[in-house]
Amino acid sequence: MKFSIYRYNPEKDEKPYMKDYDVELQHTDRMLLDAILRIRSMDDSLGLRKSCREGVCGSDGMNINGRNGLACITPLKDLKEPVVLRPLPGLPVIRDLIVDMSQFFRQYHSVKPYLINDSPPPQKERLQSPEDREELNGLYECVLCACCSTSCPSFWWNPDKFLGPAALLQAYRFIADTRDEATSERLDNLDDPYRLFRCHTIMNCVDVCPKGLNPTNAIGKIKEQMVKRMV
Amino acid sequence: MVNRVVVGAHYGLRDWLIQRISALVMVAYVCALMLFFYWSAPLTYDSWKTVLSHPFVKIFTLLSIIALLLHAWVGVRDIFMDYVHPYPVRLMLQVIVILLLMMYALWAATLLWGM
Numbered sequence: 551m552k553f554s555i556y557r558y559n560p561e562k563d564e565k566p567y568m569k570d571y572d573v574e575l576q577h578t579d580r581m582l583l584d585a586i587l588r589i590r591s592m593d594d595s596l597g598l599r600k601s602c603r604e605g606v607c608g609s610d611g612m613n614i615n616g617r618n619g620l621a622c623i624t625p626l627k628d629l630k631e632p633v634v635l636r637p638l639p640g641l642p643v644i645r646d647l648i649v650d651m652s653q654f655f656r657q658y659h660s661v662k663p664y665l666i667n668d669s670p671p672p673q674k675e676r677l678q679s680p681e682d683r684e685e686l687n688g689l690y691e692c693v694l695c696a697c698c699s700t701s702c703p704s705f706w707w708n709p710d711k712f713l714g715p716a717a718l719l720q721a722y723r724f725i726a727d728t729r730d731e732a733t734s735e736r737l738d739n740l741d742d743p744y745r746l747f748r749c750h751t752i753m754n755c756v757d758v759c760p761k762g763l764n765p766t767n768a769i770g771k772i773k774e775q776m777v778k779r780m781v
Numbered sequence: 782m783v784n785r786v787v788v789g790a791h792y793g794l795r796d797w798l799i800q801r802i803s804a805l806v807m808v809a810y811v812c813a814l815m816l817f818f819y820w821s822a823p824l825t826y827d828s829w830k831t832v833l834s835h836p837f838v839k840i841f842t843l844l845s846i847i848a849l850l851l852h853a854w855v856g857v858r859d860i861f862m863d864y865v866h867p868y869p870v871r872l873m874l875q876v877i878v879i880l881l882l883m884m885y886a887l888w889a890a891t892l893l894w895g896m
């Protein structure tokens with residue numbers, strides 16, 4: 551199978567280039583990551599992140615034939631040859647397919663992605679009704695692979711000011727949580743022409759999310775909560 | 782690096798809402814305008830004059846023009862925010878646009894009521 555992979559080692563290369571590989575696959579190679587690891591067994595200079603190899607850790611997000619996705623859960627049979635692999639767009643490249651995610655995580659950090667509840671904890675746990683728990687479905691599953699944020703043109707343009715779909719989905723995850731007490735403060739911190747309102751409902755995030763989540767819907771719900779609070 | 786606490790600017794929702802609501806007003810006006818074109822074809826100076834002399838039409842027209850200007854304000858401001866980074870320049874451009882839009886509103890009003 552033919553591959554064309556983005557290569558850049560800032561210590562050696564003056565500028566990035568695409569390197570072609572032709573690799574013989576074994577019958578056990580089903581996902582793109584299997585093929586990449588086979589390539590790496592031929593060329594160990596290829597840099598990439600990976601860990602769980604089953605779409606849970608979110609390490610191997612990359613741009614596959616022009617579309618962001620997780621290599622470990624992308625079936626090889628669905629890919630058109632040559633398979634063009636590039637690092638996630640819009641983030642600084644450290645080496646080959648490895649990008650610097652600091653900006654992404656800074657935005658994530660700024661939404662306080664943890665439960666804020668200053669009431670003394672009850673004897674057992676803080677309970678939720680099944681309906682309230684239902685609201686968290688489609689929010690908590692995010693693995694922070696950055697596929698969505700790095701496919702968002704608004705994030706490409708203002709990565710330091712616009713939170714991006716991943717962080718906004720996480721923001722709504724805690725706004726929607728009935729055990730959280732900081733809802734109003736959270737909404738205050740999102741009410742900003744850049745942080746939230748740079749989303750122009752382009753929906754690339756929904757298109758690429760490897761976990762099938764819908765950040766646009768979550769962003770809409772944040773706006774809905776703000777309107778509800780205002781009127 | 783100083784790790785400053787990140788908070789929102791505490792505005793933005795109103796502009797976003799204005800853009801949505803003004804869009805609805807404009808859609809309603811365009812539909813009404815289409816109907817007018819359909820019913821009173823062929824269009825003449827007199828048919829325009831008759832319909833625009835009606836006070837309800839005048840108010841609806843002015844309302845739609847104001848909606849258009851507010852809609853344009855949010856859009857143009859967003860463009861400035863994205864592309865004009867030195868803030869004194871941005872502020873200056875924004876003031877110019879606000880003054881222009883206000884002028885357009887006054888101009889539209891004088892046109893509508895001055896005929």
